[in-house]
Amino acid sequence: MNDYDAIVIGAGNAGLTAAATLQRGGARTLLVERHTVPGGCATSFRRGRFEFEVALHQLSGIGAPGQAFSLRELLTRLDVADRLEFVEERDLYRAVVPGVYDVTLPADWAGAADALEAAFPGNRSRVERFFELVRTVTFWQVAARGGTPGEQVDPVLFRQALRPYKDVLDEHFDDERLKCVLGTYWGYLGLPPSRLPFQDLALVLFAYFEFKPWHIRGGSQMMSRALLDSFLRAGGEVRLGTAVDAVLTRHGRAVGVRLDTGDEVSAADVVSNASLPTTYGMLEGTSLPPAVARDLGSRRVGVSGFVLHMGLDATPEVLGFTTSTTFVNADLDDDRTFASMRTRQPARSIVASSYDVEPIGFAPAGASHVSLMTLQYADAWQALPPQDYARAKFAYAETLLDLLEKATPGVRDAIEEVDVATPLTMMRYLGHPGGAFYGYEQDATEGWLFRDSDRESHVPGLHLAGAWTGMGGFQPTLTAGADAARRVLETTAAA
Numbered sequence: 001m002n003d004y005d006a007i008v009i010g011a012g013n014a015g016l017t018a019a020a021t022l023q024r025g026g027a028r029t030l031l032v033e034r035h036t037v038p039g040g041c042a043t044s045f046r047r048g049r050f051e052f053e054v055a056l057h058q059l060s061g062i063g064a065p066g067q068a069f070s071l072r073e074l075l076t077r078l079d080v081a082d083r084l085e086f087v088e089e090r091d092l093y094r095a096v097v098p099g100v101y102d103v104t105l106p107a108d109w110a111g112a113a114d115a116l117e118a119a120f121p122g123n124r125s126r127v128e129r130f131f132e133l134v135r136t137v138t139f140w141q142v143a144a145r146g147g148t149p150g151e152q153v154d155p156v157l158f159r160q161a162l163r164p165y166k167d168v169l170d171e172h173f174d175d176e177r178l179k180c181v182l183g184t185y186w187g188y189l190g191l192p193p194s195r196l197p198f199q200d201l202a203l204v205l206f207a208y209f210e211f212k213p214w215h216i217r218g219g220s221q222m223m224s225r226a227l228l229d230s231f232l233r234a235g236g237e238v239r240l241g242t243a244v245d246a247v248l249t250r251h252g253r254a255v256g257v258r259l260d261t262g263d264e265v266s267a268a269d270v271v272s273n274a275s276l277p278t279t280y281g282m283l284e285g286t287s288l289p290p291a292v293a294r295d296l297g298s299r300r301v302g303v304s305g306f307v308l309h310m311g312l313d314a315t316p317e318v319l320g321f322t323t324s325t326t327f328v329n330a331d332l333d334d335d336r337t338f339a340s341m342r343t344r345q346p347a348r349s350i351v352a353s354s355y356d357v358e359p360i361g362f363a364p365a366g367a368s369h370v371s372l373m374t375l376q377y378a379d380a381w382q383a384l385p386p387q388d389y390a391r392a393k394f395a396y397a398e399t400l401l402d403l404l405e406k407a408t409p410g411v412r413d414a415i416e417e418v419d420v421a422t423p424l425t426m427m428r429y430l431g432h433p434g435g436a437f438y439g440y441e442q443d444a445t446e447g448w449l450f451r452d453s454d455r456e457s458h459v460p461g462l463h464l465a466g467a468w469t470g471m472g473g474f475q476p477t478l479t480a481g482a483d484a485a486r487r488v489l490e491t492t493a494a495a
Contacts (some may be wrong), residue, residue: 002266004237006029006488007257009244010273012040012430013109014466014481015472016227018271020078021485023236027492030265031228031236032257034243039224040273040430041437042474044362047417050311050369051362055355055437056220057373058325059186060204061475062086069142070211071475074482079233082228085217087358094314094323097331098406101177104323107212120178128171137161138206141199142175143446157199162444163202166193176332183334183459184327187375188439188473190303192334197444201472207475213361214326220474247462251286254461258284269461269488273481275432275439276468280458285379289458302442302472303341304423304435307350308372308397311417316368320408325330328352328407344381344392346399349372351406367416372400378423378434393422438472445471463488 001167004027008019011033019031022074037043041055063070075081090114103119104113109131117124140157144150165186169179183193185204193201213368218220228238242262247270256266261312272279277296280288312319329337337348354367365371384392398418401412426435440446448470457464465484467477 002268003256004265004267006030006269006271006485007032007265007267008271008273009241009247009257009279010040010466011038011223011224011228011238012273012466013038013042013477014484015271015273017074017078017478017481018226018239018273018485019481020080020231020234020463020483022271022488023231023234024078024133024375026490027269027489029231029236030307031231031238032242032244032259033047033238033240034260034431035429036241037221037224037229038238039221042220043112043225044219044221045419047419048311048337049120049364050367050417051219052309052311052369052419053219053353053355053360053362053371054242055307056203056215056474057371058089058208059086059215059220059350059474060207060213061211061479062214067211069193071478073339074479075223075318076226078230078482079140080223082412083226083229084222087215087217087360088213088268089213089324091323091325092213093184093325093327093405096183096326096328096407097177097180098330100409101181101452105181105183107208109209112209114329116178116181119181123173123175123178126172126189127178130168133168133172134159134202137199137202140234141203156439161197161437162447162449163472164194165196165200168198169193180329180332180334186334187327187349189442190472191442192338194335195443197339197447200442200447202224203471215324215355215358217360218353218359219362219432244274246277246284249284249415252286252460254459268492269392269463271463271465271481271484271488272457273466275436275466276464277282277433279462283462286459294456299446300441301434302436302438302440303375304378304419304432304437305375306347306376306396306400308400309417309419309421310370310372310411310415311363312368312411313366313380313416314410314414315366316354316357318370318400319354319370319411319414320388320448321352321357321368321370324354324356324357326352326407328403330403341375342377342379344396347396347403348397350400350403350405363373372404372413374400376423378427378436389424391419396422437467439467439469442471476486
């Protein structure tokens with residue numbers, strides 16, 4: 001008899017929802033996490049009198065109570081939603097190119113159309129047509145992924161889904177400023193509009209417009225702990241501060257894991273929330289299936305990030321933060337910005353998250369917590385001699401502040417606490433190749449039309465979940481873990 005019905009490797013977003021879903025579905029489950037706290041990217045840490053949110057900028061998909069197809073439904077099924085306090089943001093974002101535009105988009109379709117018409121007069125009908133296309137393509141994408149036969153799908157999906165987002169913008173608008181504002185969320189996917197499939201960025205826009213952007217009182221760590229508590233209440237077992245050294249196989253099938261303690265633990269199914277290269281690198285007792293080797297060789301590790309966490313001795317109002325999320329770009333050239341992410345040239349694009357415009361409880365009264373993030377590949381940081389690393393990271397952090405101060409002057413003078421994370425920090429903490437937090441580069445070939453088989457590993461009994469199996473970000477990974485667990489439960493029930 002197996003020690004467990006299932007073992008879950010990693011307590012990141014997908015690992016937590018996978019473990020809770022399995023245990024609540026009747027599978028005796030062990031969750032193993034190498035860190036001493038759960039969450040992965042969904043966590044926080046303290047510096048002085050501030051708590052810093054590690055990664056959550058805006059949580060998509062929560063929606064209103066009872067709203068169909070929402071992330072709230074999943075969290076309710078796992079007995080988590082009522083244990084969290086969700087904080088709704090009024091706006092999607094403020095988008096700034098200093099001296100060119102400064103536009104705030106409310107978190108609803110009509111309000112955003114009003115704001116864009118006010119900033120770029122004469123474009124309202126074009127904006128409304130574009131928004132309608134976003135809604136239509138997203139509807140049919142979801143329907144197709146849900147199993148709707150191809151002949152019943154509106155042909156608009158086949159015409160538009162895989163076109164570059166930039167091409168669709170060019171077809172609708174003449175004003176380059178307006179195109180940039182509507183492409184702002186590309187930073188949440190890691191590729192510029194010239195390389196992103198329209199269906200992917202349309203899905204992101206739809207999710208934030210329809211289900212609104214949210215934060216969690218107490219930060220994403222509260223959600224991670226609530227998911228772990230859900231798992232434990234259902235009778236699950238967790239081993240924190242314990243790493244998995246190997247995925248054990250017998251006759252080509254996964255049969256358990258070996259821990260860094262030397263213990264071997266058996267299970268009928270193993271679900272991995274680790275990256276695909278890490279997961280397959282842990283296989284012991286079988287050779288890598290040729291299909292997997294070909295697949296991994298055809299993919300590119302995605303982008304990581306550079307984050308500057310700041311505890312500020314001033315309120316958001318005093319500092320000039322009017323929205324929870326502010327994007328500041330150096331100019332309108334997204335492709336040039338993307339190219340700079342492989343260098344340590346001054347930051348050309350940042351997202352500033354002010355967690356006290358709609359307070360989540362991390363900063364003392366009269367103060368505020370702000371994080372600045374820009375996308376960066378690890379290559380330029382890996383090439384640094386160790387003795388130059390500290391100087392280089394603080395010099396680069398200054399360039400993020402330089403860009404921010406063009407939109408919200410005076411932040412430097414209010415800094416009380418600061419912490420800096422580079423792609424190398426992400427590599428060490430997450431254990432991901434290149435510190436990639438979106439998994440593989442999210443171009444058209446990574447989409448569900450081409451990589452749907454990612455969900456299964458080609459190794460019986462080994463199941464994959466997380467950013468490396470599809471789209472990255474909080475909502476997709478939380479959903480991916482639960483979906484992987486449901487497939488395991490359905491297969492077990494059918495056996």
